[in-house]
Amino acid sequence: MSLHLNETPSPDPGPSTGPGLSPRPRPVSRLGLTKRTTAVLVAGAALAVLAGCGTDERANEALGTEGVRKPAKPKVAPGLPGMPPVLDPKDAYAADRPNALQPVAKKFLPRVYVPNTGSNTVSVIDPKKFEVVETIKVGNQPQHVVPSWDMKTLWVNNDLGDSLTAIDPVTGKTGRTVEVSDPYNLYFTPNGRHAIVMASMDRELVFRDPKTMNRVKTVPVTCAGVNHADFSMDGRYFIVSCEFSGELLKVDTEKMEVVGQQKIPFKGAMPQDVKMSPDGKTFYIADMMAHGMWVLDGDKFTTPKLMPTGKGCHGLYVSRDSKEMYISNRGEGTISVFDFPKNRLTKKWKLPQGGSPDMGGVSADGNTLWLSGRYDSEVYAIDTRTGVQLARIPVGNGPHGLAVYPQPGRYSLGHTGIFR
Secondary structure (H helix, E strand, O other), rough: OOOOOOOOOOOOOOOOOOOOOOOOOOOOOOOOOOHHHHHHHHHHHHHHHHHHHHOOOHHHHHOOOOOOOOOOOOOOOOOOOOOOOOOOOOOOOOOOOOOOOOOOOOOOOOOEEEEEEEEEEEEEEEEEEEEEEEEEEEEOOOOEEOOOOOOOOOOEEOOOOOEEEEEEOOOOEEEEEEEEEOOOOOEEOOOOOEEEEEOOOOOEEEOOOOOOEEEEEEEOOOOOEEEEEEEOOOOOOEEEEOOOEEEEEEOOOOOEEEEEEEEOOOOOOEEEEEEOOOOOEEEEEEOOOOOEEEEEEEOOOOEEEEEEEOOEEEEEEEEEOOOOEEEEEEOOOOEEEEEEOOOOEEEEEEOOOOOEEEEEEEOOOOOOOOOEEOOOOOOEEEEOOOOOEEEEEOOOOOOOOOOEEEOOOOOOOOOOOOOO
């Protein structure tokens, strides 16, 4: 939440007529048949049988049947043009296995980058030492640190500063700052062709060039507080949460158009993070006022159902084996664990001395869940195998969308790190 107020061809024609086919022989009395006539009739019958087998290409060749359609190959639902092929149609996160870093990512410093909305800084944590090793000054009210599609740049979203600040993950140093209006959050289309700025207060989805950040298309929205999103398995659409009006949007990725909109069936709903299930059939939307996740059929975009998790449900993070999802409940200082195969919550971990777990990510090896403590100026490191708190690290004021880097995956869809 922002501090300022998401053919199969038709059957072949019958064998009676057509190019290269003789008319059916007329009935002939068996009396007076010669051997030649009998042979002709037998041959004709054989050809007629072959012509009737429309799926036999050899028969078509034998008949010289020009224009006879070949059987169509089974249709495969096409993905978004230019998107890397899905590795496993049953697991969208198949590329995110423990330490499965791309060659480019192996050069990156292992760090946790924490944007402090109230301090206008980014705290840089060494995950091995569990301590802040550097504090970087950035623009006004940084909300999220977002990996670019090619993973080579980290973008700090300076929301009220109307800018994006680049960080080089190889050196950990800042680079250029680009003027961008109201960048509350940032995403990238699965084919890498566009960056999408979630302009929360401007009420816009702004499609931009992912390198220069120049505007390509502005999509005004009628809901308030667009903030988080996730893409379908084929990349053809994405679901957006609208925090302040309690709505959901469905957006056509290629057309860059809103194709669906609905009000969440809960008075005062405030949807937050969005995450797709590994099999691509379901979207989960955290809701900090409904205190749970909304379970949505993204393809049908029907009315979602609520699954209670805990007070202030906020962030959603998939485990490295794609079997579980960690859910931060900011209002009660807990983390719920959802089991995908079992389709239910199986565990709840409580932070010692409480806390306000917000946004974050999972370490490259999958053993540590990192979450910002939004109202406590701290960051939590949690063992994903036991739920035990490993560290509480003091940072700046109002820590929000921290990025754990590097992470496994072939490309980034944005936010604090959605990799596929």
